[in-house]
Structures are given as C-alpha cells and as structure tokens.
Amino acid sequence: MSIRTFSVWRGDKNGGRFVEYQVEVEEGMVVLDAIHQIQRTQAHDLACRWNCKAAKCGSCSAEVNGRPRLMCKTRLDALPVGEMVRIQPLQTFPIIRDLVTDVSWNYQVNKKIPPFAPRPDASWVMLQQDVNRAQEFRKCIECFLCQNVCHVLREHERKSEFFGPRFFVRIASLQMHPMDSLDRLPLLKNEAGLGLCNITKCCTEVCPEDIHITDNAIIPLKERVVDRYYDPIQILLRKIKGEKASHAGGK
C-alpha cells in the first residue's frame, strides 16, 4: 500500500481549480477506484459519471494526465510512478460540475441520423463475413472520447456543421448493414460535414473499443461521397445509364 497524489479539477461553469488529494493505492487499482475513494473519504460531493466499471458503458470518460481515457480502464501502475495524477473533465463539452460535462449535443446529433430501415424484401439471411464490419462499428460504447479529441470539434468548435467521428461510425454501421435501404450520403456530404475531417486519426487512437474509426468508417464513407459527387467517370457512367445522382452510389 502506498500513497499517491491526485490533482482533480473541481468547479463548474463559473470556473474552478485543481484540488489535490492523497489516496492510498492498492495493487491493480484504476483511476476510477481512486476517484471513488476520494468521494467516500474526502469529498462526498465530487461529481463524476460512472456505471459499469468494466469499460462497457462509456460513462467515466475524463482526461488523465492530459489524455482522454476511460477512468475505469486506466491503471495507476501504467501511469508514471512518483508523479501526480492529474484528472480533468473532457474539454470539448461544456462543464456541468467537476468531472461531469454536458454531452447532450451528441444525443441531438444522433437524432438527426435516419434510423435503420430494412429493405422491404429483406430476407434476414446474412453471413458472418457480411456483418463483421457493421458489428465492429456497433461495438461503440458512446464514451465520446473520439468526439473529445477531434480537432474539428475541440479546436475549431464546429459542432453546428460537423457530426464527429462517433456519428460517422454510427452512419457507417447503418450504411454497411446488409439489409438497410436508406441513402445517407447526402446527409454525410452536407449536414454531417464529413468533408471537414482531415483524417488525423486522433479518434482512432483514443477509441477504447479499438474501432478503426478512420480506416474502416470515415475513409470508406468519404470514398462513397467522392464517388457520388466528385468522380467525373462515375458521373459520366451514371449519365449513360440514365441514373439519377441521388440514387446511385452508396450500396
């Protein structure tokens, strides 16, 4: 048993500061354990979100030593020994109190995405290899760490014109569902602002579910948008075939 110092941001929308706490550390402890210990013994009113404590619900997102992480999955022995552990709330979303931020914007964005709409003739026979990709995207636990690190949202604050990686993953899961019938490419090009993403892969790096957000979701979606709206050969082919642009491409 040893003692470690935690510096935890305390405050609300009117401002705040880092407060230091000494915590008795046991073997195998994670950051969320330390937060709970502080809550129980030193600061009853320390606000944080958590639920499953097993990296399955995505509630306890925070920035630990400057890196966005799930607190339940961040072991203390993986952080530099002898150094203070610094914990602050996600910086991309408005602060509510202490480690709790207002992530309601994400729920508003999700509502704008047309939900799954099966083809009228759907047989529901799907092979495993045909659903692997959609399953990868459906692993998302909505921790919003990807939204938190995305430059477009974090530095440029373009929430009004950009859905963010989480929702590109969501749209990809629908577009790549073998039985879905909707075309969400116009949405991606326009309201969702897919073009603003410049593929820095920061989202992929922080994803606790190891979803290949950039390579498997965003880039293929970008390719589909490009094929539809910007590829001269595709446009020509469609003209010859007499298809309308809004119905071609996608699946």
Next chain:
Amino acid sequence: MNEKYETHEHDVIVIGAGGAGLRAAIECSALGAKTALICKSLLGKAHTVMAEGGVAAALAHVDAQDSWRTHFQDTLFGGKYLNNWRMAELHAREAPERVRELERWGAVFDRTPDGKILQRAFGGHTYRRLAHVGDRTGLELIRTLQDKGVHQGIDVFMECTITKLLKDGERVCGAFGYWRETGRFVVYKAKAVVLATGGIGKCYKITSNSWESTGDGHALGYEAGAELVDMEFVQFHPTGMVWPPGVMGLLVTEAVRGEGGILRNNQGERFMEKYDPKRMDLSTRDVVARAIYTEVKEGRGSPHGGCFLDISHRKAPYIRQKLPSMYHQFKELADVDITKEPMEVGPTSHYTMGGIKVDADTGASTVPGLYAAGECTGGVNGANRLGGNSLSDLLVFGRRAGAGAAEYANRAAPPRIDQTQVENAAGEMIGFFDRPGAADPYKLHVDLQNTMQNLAGIFREEKDLTMAVARLEDLQRRAAHVGVVEGQRMYNPGWHLCRDLHNMLICSQAIVRAALLRKESRGAHSRLDFPKYDEYWGEHNIVIKKEPDGMKVQARPVVKVAELIPLVDEKKAKETK
C-alpha cells in the same frame, strides 16, 4: 394546481431506461400514448449493457429440437418450480419473436454458417439457445432499442432520479424526482407508471452491479402499496473477478463456460463433477456459485480466494472473437492473457429474482395504474434465473407492461396531483441539508453492504439472519441522521446516496425477512440449518407488503396453470431419473 416545481404531463411515464424500460416505452408510444422515459444515467448506459452472454429464445436455429416447451421446462427447473407459470410460459413462447423483432430494428447478431442468428450453450438450457453478439449482447440490445425509441417520439429525461410515486386515492398518478445536474425538483403527472429500474446489487459488498442498482423500483412500488415476491432469492453469479481488489465482483460472462471453459480448484480437479456430474460447468448458477464457495471454504481455492476458470484450450483467435471483452478485461485489468492462462473467479451478487408482483399478461402490479417489468419484478425466474433469461424477460415483459400501461392510460381519468405529497417528497430531499453533525452516508452504505454480504449471502442460517434483522433496524435508525456533509444541490453524489440508502434498506429488509421465513434450501436461497427442500415451501412463494404497522411477510401458493401440468411433470420425472 400551484406548479411550484417544473411539471410534465404524460399518459405514461416509464422509470428506468435499461432494456425493459426502453422496450416498454417503445410499446407505449407505438400504441399512441404520450410517453416519458426517465433515467438516472445518460441514455444507453443502463446496466443492460453489462449483459454479456446472450438472450435466450427457442429459435431452434442450431438445435432444431428446441421449442418453447423445452425453454419453459428449463426455466421452471432452473427456478425450482417457484416461478409464476404463466409468466414462464409467455416468456418462452414470445422470446423468439422479440429477438426477430430486434433484428428487424437493426440488431446484428452473430450468424450461423447458413446466415441465421447463431445460438450458444448456457447453463441450465437443454439446447444451444442464446442469440448473442460475441460477449456484448446487452450493448447491442440497448443500442438497438435506444435508436428505435428516440425516433419514435418518446420524451427522454436523462439523469433524473425519482424518489416518490404520487397517488390519487388508490391509484398512481405520477412521480416526484430531482435533476441530478441541478438538484432542482420535478413533478411528472401521468395516468400510468411503468417501473423498470433493475436490481438491488448495491445492497451487497461484492457485486457486478453499477451504482444505479439500488432497488429504486422495488422500494417505490413497495411504498406505493405494491406487493413484492420472491425477495429471498438473490442470484450470486458464480464467476466474478476476484483480483485485483478494485474490480472484485466484476462480471465474467457465463459465455466463457458456454464456449467450453472449465472450472478447476487448486488441485487441478474439475470439481463440478462432485456437485453436478450431469451438467458440470454448465450447471445452473445457484449450484455453481455454491460449489465455488465450498471449494474455497474447504481450502481448495485459488491464490486470491476464488477458483480457476480456463478457456485456454480453445484456439486464441476463437477466444478473441467470441469473448473479446473478457480477453481485454483480463488483459488490461488483471494482466492475465486468457488465451494462455486460467482466470481467477468467484461468486458475485448479480441479480435479484425477487421484485414487484405483477400480472403476467399486462405487467400490472396490485396498485391501479402501476406497472412493472424486468429485474424489478418477480415471478418469471422463481428461485433462480437461468443465464440469458433476463434479456428475453425484459423484451417480453417490457413490451407487455408497456402495452398494459398504455391500455390503462387510455381509459383512465386525468391525474390529480396532491400538493401535500409533493411537498413532503421535496421536504425529505431538502432535509438532508438540514442536519448539523450529519452522519456519513458512505459509511452507512459500507456497513449495510457488509451486513448483507456477511449475514445474507450465499449460505444463510437463522442466527445470522436474526442478527441481520437487528443490524438493519439499527442502520435504519442511523439512516434518519445521514445528511449532506459538503456541497450544494448541483450534481452532488453524497446527497443522492442519502436517499438511495432509503431504498436499499427497504430491499435489504425484504430480503432478510423473507430469507428468515423460508426454512428450506431452494435455488439461490441456501440455509445451512435447513439444507433440504421442503414440500410446503416448494408450493409457496413469499409475498411482502407494506402495512400500517410495518413490513408484512406471508406465504402464498405458487401461481400454476392447469394446462401446463403435464409439461412440468414430464420435466420433474426426467430430472429425478
């Protein structure tokens, strides 16, 4: 009415947004009722995400012989015949359609080679029956329902805790609560209320449950006059993590054993041979939990006080595909590579079979206008739940309770709110700030958890349970003095816990009082002083109700269905062979 507090009016409010609450809200709203869904956390974070192994439904995709009849028989055998037969019947009959419906709503289950929904083996299920997505089936279910729900016009109120059901005479007419974010109060007027608040795990020290599982629906229902049933039956999942200390109790899915995992003691013995040679590692949860507990107690445990669970004989890529979150959980939290070495596991409080007593067909409680579904109800699981039956339970009965509530709301008069009840509820919450030298709610919670863990755990006996009754009375007295030590009303977990304790104490008392009365061992209830089945208790459930002079505990005959007697007799005959 003087609307001093923020007030919302709906036909139906659903309290709790796990699988049962979401499914109920979807049904209500589909039937045209103006529906609110109220949850303590953010939407999509409820404990349903922790359901890993699958949803039990006799689709017969893998084992063609399977049918609802076998599922019904397995469920009754697992529940030691204390189940509400009608509930078990509806559950087994309707689960396949509920699973297919999820697929039509966008859920993507693992597939059979010919492209159908794949099913895996699980404890107590005669056939491979669990539709699944790796080991994250609950997440798939909740996300599918969430996306279905938000596009259907349900009003969602996130991070809002309900502390009281409001009544208009005998009937329920709404609820009172607070916003976690601001601490402000809110009143919901409604013609009908559906409780779908999940379990009571936080009454125990070692649990797989999250902070939310404080028995809110059990307590809200009880205080509103509803009956509770089967409260003595608390399921200890046989396999929780035992090390490191911070993750003690964290769930290790039964799917590990479903995929071939083997339990061993420190002698390397497959000890399940002694306890259930027929079902071995895939015996029912009550049996496996007792077996592990016994092995540890008799000195054959693993270094950190559990036993070993080994899946490393399966190929590494297979393990990573079928059990991805288990692989990561052990790798990241315990430095164990489960493709190469065994896990250490031990029992953890996981689920409560007991809950609000409801009508099987409609989810109606004994209080007019009050409905319930999912883990906060009792009946379908009897004395012990089979793995996989909770996800099917919440789909089948979530839908039925939603329909029941919508139908009731359709013919009910507009709700009338009694301002005195609202002011009393507000006063209770404000009172926690008004206690100089207040007692520490966290300390009281630890004492409660230790009491339940040590005196009303896997094995029970008269002297422990009697002591538990006394300790709970003492804790109840102390609870009258807990208060807010620091902070204000804005997002203050210390304040929230003060009120949560109230609910946990009601549930704990119900568990202990019922456990004391049931003088036999059955399913998840094991009495050291009464180690055998008792004929009388095999025919009776224990029902709990709030009376003016306190908690009333009484036995009541099991709800049977005449037409199903041949099926039950057939199963009994098969199992006694």
